[in-house]
Amino acid sequence: MKNILRELRAERGWSQADLADRLEVSRQTINAIETGRYDPSLPLAFKISRQFKLRIEDIFID
Amino acid sequence: MNKDKITTLYRLELLGSLLFYFLIQFSSMAIERAMPEGIGRTLVVFSPMAPFLLMIGVVARYFGRVDEYLRLKILENWGMTAAITGVLTFTYSFFESAGFPRLSMCTIMPMMGAVSALLFVAGRISSR
């Protein structure tokens, strides 16, 4: 699923590893979500939205 | 294709290919005893491989057609089956060194199928 995760990360100056640390997942997961290879589960999607203080629909483009 | 059609089609295909496998297997076992050594005999002995590959194809098509929840459940089931089968065969290898006889590898496949079926049934019972 397309998403704006990379841009949101760049705005805050976070690397993939930083974001992975904040979300308590591995860097491979963040990479897979950004490249669209993997859709996060609902709990993880909510964690992401809470991290960036945006709605899920604003981050992930259907 | 809706869910009921997928399941009934899958079950029919699986049963059919299983019967086909038994047919080929038993007839090959009956024929190969009378045959002389050679390429013909080897082909007859290995002929049940074809319906077996057909069964794998049936399962793979079912896997491709179902939704992601079922796919996850099936993968988890295979993982557990792999672990349990591994534990059982590994334990038996220790029994072998204690003097128990070597078993044919043909016994492993039905055992794997039985473990997998039991795990599916246990999953359905526990989700009631």
Next chain:
Amino acid sequence: MNERKIWDRYLVVMLGVLCLFTLALATFLKMDRHMPEGIVRTMILVSPLVALLPFMWAVVREVRRDEVLHTRKIWFRYIAELSAAFLIYAVVLTISLEVGPPMSKGIMKTLVLVSPTLPFLLIVWAVARQFRRMDEYVRLMALESIAIAFGVTAGWVVTYGFMENAGYPRLSMFNVWMVMMSAWAVVVMVRGIAGR
């Protein structure tokens, strides 16, 4: 940073291959029942576990280079638990191989020779615990790898079942486990390299 990680990845693969080779050697020798009893036979049978040590060292090196603290913590705990379980298994195995064969036939001899099964269950438990700790994507990847390895093993078992009908001798059940472990290791290594 990336170059060091690539070299670490190749080091893991090389040492993994060495491990598999030792494993294959030990399997082949275990299937040969004509080896003379004694300390040499025991050492050969335990050698795959010793070959695991450089492999684990390479894996630890690679985990240390991971930038995510959460991942590092999980993997170090897993390696610690797994190493402890393997150590207990190696000790129990060596003792059972030394004490067991000279005993007279009976229940006690069977129990002694089967005793390494319990530390083996410890190893399986350590792996299961890691599965629960892994996050969702990594768990899915690991499950897929095991399923592929299981498929390869099932293919081998069925093929050899047919070969037995054609006249090949019965093998020890040990080879099923070895094929499964080797297939899993190969699948993980290939996916690790190809995924980069």
